[in-house]
Amino acid sequence: MTKLLNHTIFILMLFFVQATIAQQDSITSNQLNDRGQKTGVWKIYYDNDSIKETGHYLEGQKNGLWKAFYRSGNLKHEITFEDGVARGPARFYYKDGTLWEEGYWNETHWVGEYNLYHANGQKFYEWQYNNLGRRTGEQKYYHENGQLQYAGEWQNGSIRGEVEVFNEAGEMVEKRHYADGSFQTSKVITTRPVSDQENTNKKILPFYGTGHYILQSLDGFKVKEGYFRDGVLQDGKHYFYNEKDSVIKIRVVENGKYQN
Numbered sequence: 001m002t003k004l005l006n007h008t009i010f011i012l013m014l015f016f017v018q019a020t021i022a023q024q025d026s027i028t029s030n031q032l033n034d035r036g037q038k039t040g041v042w043k044i045y046y047d048n049d050s051i052k053e054t055g056h057y058l059e060g061q062k063n064g065l066w067k068a069f070y071r072s073g074n075l076k077h078e079i080t081f082e083d084g085v086a087r088g089p090a091r092f093y094y095k096d097g098t099l100w101e102e103g104y105w106n107e108t109h110w111v112g113e114y115n116l117y118h119a120n121g122q123k124f125y126e127w128q129y130n131n132l133g134r135r136t137g138e139q140k141y142y143h144e145n146g147q148l149q150y151a152g153e154w155q156n157g158s159i160r161g162e163v164e165v166f167n168e169a170g171e172m173v174e175k176r177h178y179a180d181g182s183f184q185t186s187k188v189i190t191t192r193p194v195s196d197q198e199n200t201n202k203k204i205l206p207f208y209g210t211g212h213y214i215l216q217s218l219d220g221f222k223v224k225e226g227y228f229r230d231g232v233l234q235d236g237k238h239y240f241y242n243e244k245d246s247v248i249k250i251r252v253v254e255n256g257k258y259q260n
Contacts, residue, residue, distance in 0.1 A: 033059070046071055055081070070095055079105065094119055109133025122146045130156070143168045152178075175216070187216040221245065232256060 033039040037060030044053040050073060055066030061084035068076040074097040080088025090105040098121055103114035110133060116125040122144055128137040134157035141150040147170045152163030158181030165174035175187040210231075215224040226236010234256045240249040252259045 035059075058083075060084075103129075106131075106133070118142075118144045120144055128154075132156075152176075157181075185212055185214060187214045226253065229256075 029041040029043050031038075031040050038057035039059065040057060042055060042057055043051055046052045048071065050071055051069055053066065053068045055062055056064045062081035063083065065078060065080050067078050070076050072095065074095060075093050077090070077092045079086050079090045082088060085107050087106050088104065089102075091102040092100045094100050098119060099117050101114070101116040103110045104112045110127075110129045111131055112129060114125070114127045114129055115123055116127075118124045123142050123146070124144075126140040126142070127135055128139065130136040135154040136156060137154065139150075139152060139154050140148060143149045143166075145168055147168050148166050150163055150165055153160045159178040160181075161178065163176045163178065164172055165176065167173050173188070177184045177186070210229050212226070213224075213228050214222060216222055221241060222239050224233050224236060224238050227234050228236075233253045236253050238251040238253060238258070239247055240251070242248045
């Protein structure tokens with residue numbers, strides 16, 4: 001009987017402490033100043049009483065770091081405010097709490113360094129933005145295993161010059177050239193044939209491009225150039241080399257057929 005009584009008293013005391021903490025929390029948060037403006041710490045809750053958002057108000061405006069949460073309790077995002085405007089470091093998270101993206105948000109756009117992550121935590125994008133929110137400078141993309149996927153230069157929001165393409169093993173497989181933000185040509189990395197047998201030309205990656213391309217070997221030698229349709233050379237040239245890296249034959253292709 002005594003043990004039951006003590007257990008009941010303990011439960012009542014615990015309930016009293018929790019109620020007191022909740023009451024004190026309500027007193028110290030979600031307050032208005034003498035002009036009816038939100039002030040100090042504010043907490044917003046879901047209908048299940050789990051916290052949804054919390055941060056600080058100053059004269060009715062959000063200021064400083066505000067945090068939002070999923071219903072599970074995991075952090076959803078962290079956004080910095082200045083006089084009610086989102087301006088400052090910002091981070092967004094996947095539902096499991098893994099970081100999704102981060103950077104400096106200035107009212108309507110990202111500024112400076114920006115990173116976006118795969119769900120496994122590996123970096124996906126590594127971009128740079130100018131003050132107008134346009135991508136400028138070196139931009140990088142990554143595979144899920146952490147290997148570089150694309151690398152190139154942007155200027156005022158448009159691709160400029162050459163973009164290098166890598167496979168998941170970290171090997172360069174293509175170089176794409178852009179002008180005025182538009183794709184122009186591509187050098188696709190392949191093996192270098194040493195005979196005129198087409199089946200010796202094994203590619204590192206399947207090539208299905210349509211348009212004007214240059215296929216280039218890993219050691220920098222031109223393999224094919226011209227107009228391709230679905231990866232097949234239609235009009236152009238096919239180069240063959242000997243073991244001393246000298247061209248031993250050039251076969252001309254017209255309408256998809258070798259002419260010599």
